[in-house]
Amino acid sequence: MLFPASGHTKAHVLHYYAQIAPVMLPHVAGRPASFVRAPEGPEGESWIAKNPPPGVPDWVPLVPVEHRDGVTEQVVVDSTAALAAMVNLGAYEVHVPQWTAAGGRDAHDRLVLDLDPGPGADLVVCCRVAERLRQLLDEDGLMACPVVSGSKGLHLYAPVEAVSGRGASAYAKGLAERMTVEHPRLVVASMAKLERRGRVLIDWSQNASAKTTAAPYTVRLREGSPGVAAPVTWDEVAACRAPSDLAFTPEAVVERAAERGDLLAGLLGEGVRGRVP
Structure with missing residues (x-):
């Protein structure tokens, strides 16, 4: 039993x-994957694992990934079995991450903005922020794709032509700072916690090559019942109350x-990739 409140067992999650x-x-x-491991469920011990865990089958594919401390191998989830x-x-x-092992760390193929509500804000406020960010991205020729994070907030993705992590981060940071000028109370x-009360953090830093985002x-893992990082439509975002x-x-x-x-599916389309300004 992983989620006693909702009755979800390990078998349910596997299914x-x-x-x-x-x-x-x-x-x-x-994409080289990282995992949040929690063998006893969200109420037990959990940790972030980049290295393949003990017991991983030898047929699960691994790729070498360069980190500050050297090169390590990470799992690639390429099949239902894996x-x-x-x-x-x-x-x-x-x-x-926002890059593939084949393309490399300096060839990000998608941009991400993580909208994280602080105390006093919620997903509804994230939706209003997302609608404005969609307009800004559209003006720059980028298509925004919304995904509820499965926790408290919302992820916005955009398919892009190959760009470095620094280039993607700089552009995302510029969008976030523009929004703070337009809507300083929102x-x-x-990242400072004191500044986040009643506001939505636009986390642009997940575009760094070393960072990862919860996959669609x-x-x-949250107490009570399992959340899911679920894609949604813009009509659903607009209607969220x-x-x-x-x-x-x-x-x-x-x-x-x-x-x-x-x-x-639009995040995968080669014909809709925009160029980060």
Whole structure:
């Protein structure tokens, strides 16, 4: 039993990943993955694991990744079997960078903005901020794709032509700072906790090559019931009036994918990649 409040067992989580894999894998395949491991569930000990955990099958693909401390090998989740193998080892959350192993750290193919509400703000406020960011991205020729984080906030992705981590971060930081000028009582671009009360942090730093973001469709470990980083439509963002409007169980996400396909398919389209100014 991983989530006693909702009754979700490890078997439920494994079944979710097996069902959602067809739409999840295109967003994680080829990217060196990190995991939040919590063998006993969200109420037990958890930690971030970049290195392959003990017991990983030898057929799960690994890629070398250069870090400050040297080169290490990381798992690439390229199949339903590899995904299930990692989840079976208690690696319930999947996080990936904005670049692929083939392209390299200086060839990011997507931009991300993590909208994180501080105390006194919520997902509804994130949706209003996201709508304005969508306009700014559109003006620069970039297509914004919304994904509820599965925790408290919202992720905005945009498919881009190859750009360095520094270039992506500088552009994202510029957007965040522009928003703080437009809406100083609503938005903050600083990580300082005292500044975040009642505001939404636009976390631009996840575009750094060393950073990762919770992957689309990953389960999120939170007390009570499992969250899911679920793609949503802009109509749903505009209609959001309570955080519960965009809160989805794993079962609901599977049902949405079966009925509507991958709502984040636009992030994969080569013909819609914009160039970071």
